[in-house]
Amino acid sequence: MLELTSIMQRAGHAKTPEEQVRIIVDAISAALGTDVCSLYIPCASGDMALVASHGLNTRHPIVLPQGSGLVGRITTARHSINIIDPDSEPDYFYLPHSREEQFHSFCGVPLVKQGRVVGVLVVQSRRREILDAQGEAFLSTLASHLALLVDNLPDPAVPAVIGNETIHGLAGAPGLAMGPARKVATGDLRSVPEGHCEDPVLAMQQWQTLKAEVITDLMRERHVVEMSLGQSLSTIFDAYRMLLEDPAFTNRIEREIRDGSDLPWALRNTVQFFSEQFLDMEDPYLRARHEDIEQLGDKVYQTWLGDKESTANADPDSEFVLIGNNIGVSDIVSLPAEQLLAIVCSSGAALSHIAIFANALGIPAVMGLQETRPIADGEYLIVDGDLGQLIRDPSDSLIAEYRELIDSRRNLERQLEAEKDLRARTSDGVDMQLMANSGLQADIMPGLRRGADGIGLFRTEVPFMARQGLPSEEEQVAVYRQVVDAYGDKPVYMRTLDIGGDKPLPYLPHVVEENPALGWRGVRFTLDNVQLLVTQLRAIVRAAGGRESVYVLFPMVSMTEELDRCLELLDDACRQLAQEGYPCLRPRVGVMLEVPGAVSLLPFWRERLDFISIGSNDLTQYLLAIDRNSRVVGKLYDPLHPAVIHEIARIVNVANQLGLPVSVCGELASDPVAVVLLIGLGVRQLSMSSARLPLIRSLVRSISMQSAQNLVQQAMTRDTASGIRHLCLEYLGGLERKEQFIPASP
């Protein structure tokens, strides 16, 4: 066990997937005392290629035809073979050039991932001796770890640079884009050579001057961001400043200088020290904050170099895909948004500030992308933010295909945006209310520009997440008031903090849980940290300033006691504010319907609620017991599952009987396939990301209520998600504007 852990840890430090598997095969051979350890993986053709070996000569490419040899037998039979004298087996296949005739024992185990054989791991030995049971078990255990890694290996049949190389990362922000790469112009602090200082007093003065210069720069950039994108994003500059002024940071640099390092080397060591401290933290959000300290380090170093040439100045007119190891908000503040096609970042994930920023700007972003060879400035790239992948060396035909797709999406968007003032009314006269989901100040205007009837879901946790400390009541009032003022009389549904679980706030205590989705999140978290909820409710009521258009939405409510406590706190906040002399109207109140158990309680809650909103993302995860964030079972997550559709039908029926208005604000509300069903089921209010508003408006105008209801009747008889999807696609295919609703993909 110890051996296994140490092998996987060593492999974890490798820079590329190829290096990772090489480390593993070498280590297995050493651990089992075998002469050979080899890994075969299937090519696209089905043949098995040797991709790493300890002990076999791999100078020539070695490929076993599909189904042949012992490796072929293991692939087909999906079980291990552990034998001596492998060459006497009838299906033995001699590998030319491998010199494997010298080996007299063979043990091979399949690598299985999600039911598929994704490789075969083989050990061979000169000794005519079968591998003992313990050895075989060890090999099988490692095979199950390796099965998770081999997907990252390039297709062995495709030479490294033949074109259309797809590299998988994480989806940071949706959309498609292509264009030349431009590297973030940072002084890479990690490449600083060791340097010694002759005059520590002078170096100390230089440090003070440099620090002051960077702080001035940061405050200037903060102002630019605040003006263009709002306060929630500009707070990162305050965080940089705090780090830079932190005595621990400065003391460490000064100590390094006193010990003889020159300024760049002292800076490098200090940044590395603090970055590692963050990386060692268990909390995933805090761990991700090592990005901030590294970005700050690069910025300080760049200022030291006097290399002020920003990426924006490289070629003022051309569009580009911004690439970098650790892109920070401050790297792109001065970039003209219209030239920035996409962002590709080799570190980070969906929670990184830069991904939040890309979403707000409406440009695609791919995060956490582990490229196997460095991307050159000017290299032509295709960025697929929907799938979270990058295509390098795209062939002319693939470029043409994507060009067509991007152009047609753009044309469609323009055409649809021109219809923003048309009513979302079905052909037989039923009006739908189409609202925007929002969370950033930068989202506010796009929603209005696209004709949103209001904000159906304001995720208040987003401004909290983009900060480094809890916002005060005054600060929250300022953020909420911007939204409320921008929407005038249109409704704004403010959801109270939905944090905890997998969305912890870095500056609040975070408990590591076995099942965060079933744990301390939503109102469960805020009712335990009641001061947060009280402050937030006060801020919402104050921002509403007596207007009727502001609603309060409580997330993750599953029990009557929770709802009652939330209402008590709201009443209390209103009472306090009235006493303090604020104009005060108690907002109307609703709950997110995301925990299936809450549905049965709706009749009991009738007198306490003014509306409900179906959170289809979580409702699906809880109804199907499928973690919506899991890479392993993610492929099973499908909100068109019959149980979800039947459950929504039940909720809408109950709500109608009770006279409770009902909306849908999960991703289902922005998917044309599902929207027809939702309309047919009786939902009249949908809330979606603002980019989807024009499309869904067009869909509503293309259908009749009658036909949507007929479709629902048929869908209710299907027992699989694919059956329901097929029906809906057939329906969309029969519409006049069908090409809008069934998007083409390359």
Ligand code: PEP
């Ligand atoms: C949902 O669960 O559908 C929802 C809208 O909430 P969130 O995605 O923020 O959890």
Ligand code: MG
């Ligand atoms: Mg939810």
